[in-house]
Amino acid sequence: MSNDVAIIGVGMHRFGRFDGVSGRAQGAHAVREALKDAGITWDQVQVAYGGSQDAGNADALASDLGLTGLPFVNVANGCATGGSSLAAVIAAIRSGSADIGVAVGFDKHPRGAFNPLPKDWGLEDWYGETGLMLTTQFFAMKTRRYMHEYGITDDALIRVAQRASRNGALNPKAWRRQELDYEQIAESSAVSLPLRKFMFCNPAEGGAAIVLCAARLAKKYQANPVIIRSAAVRSRHHGSFEVFSPALMAQQVSAPTVTASRAAFEEAGVGPEDIDVLQLQDTDSGSEIIHMAENGFCEHGDQESLLREGATEINGRLPINTDGGCLANGEPVGASGLRQVIEISLQLRNQAGARQVPNNPRLGFTHVYGAPGVSGVTILERG
Structure with missing residues (x-):
């Protein structure tokens, strides 16, 4: 299609804790890395969207990168900020108002919850x-x-965290790079049961940026572009039970994750069975398990058997969070959703190193979820 959009550059500042380095500096680093990957300069960018929860306005990055007069819009959508920024840049390019755009996110959260x-x-x-x-x-x-409701046991929660630590150990840009065994996770201190210490992500620091362009121009800048097949952002409906919901309705309706993923699959013309590698929001082990079913990758209650048989491992039939997800990377809110898209882009470009999914993956999926019940889903294809 003439209005297709491609990813031509990705860049990150490693996630973790970096005393003396501002969140904005981490965001600027990520943008420079993405521009380098795309082989372009900042003055060629025609539109930018970005967000940060605790590290200042994203548009202040123009002071670091260059005051070129481009439209730069700040985005605030909880943990879905990155996915929302990306969707906005995609919409701008599809509309014809820009040929090249940047989505960027960064954060530097205080320690603690x-x-x-x-x-x-x-x-x-x-x-x-x-x-x-x-x-x-x-x-x-x-x-x-x-x-x-669905017969899930603690075993599934432990296995999600165990796989996250194993994948994070293979990722040089992850914060938590120590593989944990089953017992370490199962016996870690209780935070809010059934969830324990190693089943939660941490507020973190980091930056992530993506350069996009009209697909017809992609090969001019990138030998291995990634095509955006779809991007959907949806908020909650009356009756869906989400973070910061003031009540649990007697009659529940579908979560925004369900409506966002359905919209993305419909736009892309593919189904869950076609996806080769995926990223799911894993604020905690339980959230990933819920999101496996809400995004259509299994039936409710089937998650435990999939985890036990190894289906979600890097070499499994449904590889999830190959970079360690939020559990291993932590969550700098502004950057987290873009980290997901960067990981899938690297997988589709066969550039993920030790964590590369085998068999030349063609289609990838990302899902981010934020307060107060906002989900963003993208479906990506190897160019």
């Missing part, structure tokens, strides 16, 4: 007083309910 205020999310103080603004508690409650 995220500490959002109820009023910032349209909630009253009682919601925070119950402890539910602390996302570790919310996700643990949601996971416990899901386990009860």
